[in-house]
Amino acid sequence: MSGYEPIDGASVPSRMNSWPLKALATTVLVGLGVTLVNQPYQTVVSSIDKLEATSLASDATANPIDAILANMTVEEKVAQMVQVAIFSVLDGANPDPRVALNKTRVRQYAKLGVGSFFGMNMGAVWTPEEWKALISDIETIYAEESAIPMIYGIDTTHGAGFVHGATLFPQPLAGASSFNLDLIYRMGEIEAKDSLAVGLPWIFSPILGLAMQPKWSRNYETFGEDPYLASQMGASVIRGIQAKNDVAACMKHFIGYSNPTAGNDRSDSVINDYELVNYYAPPFLAAVKEGEVWTAMETYTSVNGEPVLASKKLLSDLIRNDMGFDGLLVTDADEVNRLIDEHHIANDEKDALYMVFNQTSLDMNMILTVETLDNANGANLGVLADLVKGKEGHANAIKTTVELVNEGLLTEDRLDESVRRILQLKYDLGLFNKSKTAYVPPTPIGSPEDQRDAKAMADESIILLKNEPVTISGDAKPKQVLPIEDAGASIFLTGPLADSKAYLCGGWSLFWQGTDNSSMFKHGVSIRDGLSKSFANVDFATGVDVNGKAVEDRATVLAKAAKSEYTIVVIGEHGYAEKTGDIDNLDLAEGQLDYVRQLTALNSTKVILVIVSGRTRLLNGVTKDAAAVLLSFLPCEQGGEAFADVISGRVNPSAKLPLTYPKNSGNTHLPYYHRVNTACRDEFAECEMEWKFGSGLSYTTFEYGQVTLSQENVTSSGSVTVSVPVTNTGARAGKEAVLLFISQKVRHKYVPETKLLKKFQKISLKPQETVIVNFTLTAADWSYYAPQVGQGFRAVSEPGVFHVQIKHDTDCAKDNNLCKDFQVVA
Known part of the structure; x- marks a missing residue:
């Protein structure tokens, strides 16, 4: 490692210093007579129990997290930045975690100060009672050995899927088909409730990638191919998950994972900066700005040949600077080691960790095991043995990261940025509050x-x-x-x-x-x-x-x-x-x-x-x-x-x-909003598909009336209200998702999309009932983002003519009452 130096400008100042409003309490420590500085951090943490019940003071500025940090050793900080697989502390194949849990190994982790566990039993599904017993046993050991609680994270795509008997919703892609944000919000609420009921306060959901590559094996976990639809669905499920401020959502996988070039999972993505900021980034930006998401997970893959995990551009400039995300950022499973074994940009674990922590704002390293388990009383590691086979030399994440600090290759200030975000999340979720009563869900699991x-x-x-x-x-x-x-x-x-x-x-x-x-x-x-x-x-x-x-x-x-x-x-x-x-x-x-x-x-x-x-x-x-x-x-x-x-x-x-549902192998990687009109065999017609984006029939009929605009000339600071009457002309009550698309006649810098969904509203109509659906458009709807990263999102509103189109299959090239033009003037 000789010759390595910290990379200038790579670390990102933490926004947690502002003591955000989402915290459980804002406290005046002086008023309590509590002196925190220079105390052992165990004492500091024990003081937090008193703070939880303290009256809020609007002018309070003290943050107990800073006091905890000030009394932690480098080793303790590094251990907080590690998340380890639960199967690394399970012996053999016994399906009952109350029997399989190796408490000796858990105690080793607790003494080290390992910050988090993740995952599920790979060979059995646990009941709520088994989950609660497992989490309780781990928490008890941590309370005995460490002042800082652990946090448990788990994949949850469509309900608490690894809790036997929990409510399982349709997969996200099916949910997106509903175009019903209320249902998506409710799914988030219920999966959070069921997870928290068994002691799981951190949900690795939602996936905010776009379903751009039909072969990809994770399309069903997405909200479809459209940036706006995915943005609205993602923000809604996040608001549902975090509605009670007791469960954290996790937007993933940041970024570009969902468009593997060959369609195979974890293969490289090729994405230019225009598409990055205009298609792939908006769902994550909405998660931050509208959903106020607390955590994020990076992706397995590389974008344009650069592994995301080692990318300053993506994991510092884009997510922190441009999006303003100030929450915890975690790797996906065993990602640091993939820099060595799959991406081949690092010689060894030390090399990889140096890159990750100096070049990005990554906070937590999700790993399979740590070095203390190498000789853990001869325990049978079971499935873990297969997963770590050939990677035994990569299991020293804590020790190796400490070496980087001791050798001057990683600053303690950089550790503090990440540990502050980790501790902040635990505090916000109430994990430090030992007097907190056990969570009782408003409805039973699977009710x-x-x-x-x-x-x-x-x-x-x-x-x-x-x-x-x-x-x-x-x-x-x-x-x-x-x-x-x-x-x-x-x-x-x-x-x-x-x-x-x-x-x-x-x-x-x-x-x-x-x-x-x-x-x-x-x-x-x-x-x-x-x-x-x-x-x-x-x-x-x-x-x-x-x-x-x-x-x-x-x-x-x-x-x-x-x-x-x-x-x-x-x-x-x-x-x-x-x-x-x-x-x-x-x-x-x-x-x-x-x-x-x-x-x-x-x-x-x-x-x-x-x-x-x-x-x-x-x-x-x-x-x-x-x-x-x-x-x-x-x-x-x-x-x-x-x-x-x-x-x-x-x-x-x-x-x-x-x-878009493709009809043949020649048009399988072409979303409806593709920018190049000659991408299709017939350059004057749309590509032939089995079914178009937005297709869907009903047992009743809906008649759309004339589209009207509140004005036909607007400045970039103005707005346009689009109105369209919709009548149920059939004999059955029915629901209809009203879709509004925008297209630009001429764009002077970049080729415009064929059209883009910008608004939708799901309505319910009785037979012969009419409603007028109104949409308000602003510059945010007709602008595009300049293709730049690290300089903030810069919306460009070009003067010119824009087409408004209602319904997915409306042809605005013909005289059509579902199309209307407005002009943006300088």
Whole structure:
């Protein structure tokens, strides 16, 4: 390491010095007669219990965190900056944490002052009681050995997914399909409540990357491809998670992770600065400014060949300086070691840690184990042994970081910046308050009330993409095939996902990779069970498995379909998460597609195609002959009943696609707002897609009236109100997401997008009811950010003509009452 010097300008002053309003208490220590300076920090911390109940004083300036810091050793500070995997303190494969917890190792961690634990049991799902016992045991040991409490963090994508019996919502991409911010907020509230009820105050959620690469295995964890939609959804779920100031959300993965060049998880992303600040950054900026998110997680990947974890540009200039984020920033799992083994920019752990702490504002290093475990009483490390195999030399994060400080290669001031943010988070969450009463959730984990909220989201996550008129027996004239209102209709249900609750949920559901075992899910029903409750004559055969292999005799299965009035075939994917979900081909399993073709070739049955998937798999023409198509991006436990209610007509579908659904392999990496018009084969027409962003039908009809503007000429400091009347002209009550897009006729510096979503509002209308939907546009809506990093976000409002477009499929090139122009004047 000789020859290394700290990098000038790399460290970022902490904004926590301002003692933010989100703190649990602002105190006047002098008024209490408490002297904190030069006391052992254990004494300092014990004083905090008294401060929690102190009356607030608006002019108070003292911050007990500073006093704690002043009495910590370098070793204690470095240990606070480490987060270690829970499976490193579990012995063997015993599923009960009360038995498996190695308290000797936990005590070693506590004596070191390790700041945090993360993760779940890789081989079993724990009950609420088991989680509470585990957390209680760890907290008890920490109280005996360390003055500073630990904080536990866990991945939570769609409910407290690793707490057995907790309410599981649809995956985020399904939630985004609802265009309903209230449902997303409620999901955040419930997953926070259920997590805190078992002692988990830190949630690694939400993912704010954009679903730009259809092959990517984590698309279902995103809120779709659109920056504005992802921004609004992300800020809403964060507000829900942090509503009570007792659970911290974590925006992730900062930044660019969701656009891997080849579509494979953790591969490099290529993103220019215009796209970085205008597409990828806005959801994170909204999380900071609107959601007031408390923590952030960086990403596994590199952007333009530079690993994000070692990037001053991204992890200091962009996130701290430009966005103003002042919360805790944590790595993803084992990321420092990836600088050595995967990115190959560091020789060893010392080299990697030097880069990370001198070049970025990273606060906490998420690792698998630390050096004290190398000879931990001969304990069986179980799954940990496989995860750290070949990386034994990288398990000295604490010792190595201390060496950097002792050798003058890392300043203690830099440690203080990070430790202050870590301690601040723990204080804000009340973890120092030993007299705090145990949290009692307002509703039990998995309560019927919570299940109703998950069901409401599942209802609004199902997208009706096709609904053809057909001749129904007993009816004089054709009508749309859905809904099926005859409870006695003969239905043949088939397909690999028709009888599986597990496949409706996907990854991060009970287990990291999900599970095939539907019996483990405590709530909800499969599509088969849901339909069987709604209809009297439901016949069933699997037909093919999820890999496309025939399960029953094909002739027998087709005969069942042929004699049924309706055939409902449910196709899609099995569960997966992260790297294990990589695929070489975006096509859905050919055996599944062939099976659908054979069913649609039958003339005697009306085929309803149901797609349940975590990403947009290519369908290769099978939708053409289906009478109806329904799609949901993993509605989870309540999905079976939700599909049954939509098919039977008890629920009127209202979801819309939150991304573009490609039709062929040539147009699979092209969001609807692409900037280059010649990107399509026909330069004068839109690229051919299976379905466009915003597609989604209803069982009723909505008529949009003439769009009007409050003014047609506006300055950059002014605003324009856009109004459009919407009428439910059908016979059913229904919900409609009203979408407003803006496009720029001419932009003089950078090629304008084809259009961009700037506002949306979901409305509910009774039959024949009309509402006028109003949107207010300001310069923030028609401007773009100058492609610069480290100088703040600079919005550019160019004078010129802008198009307002209502609805996703409106053609403003034609005379259309859903389009209107306004002009920005200098």
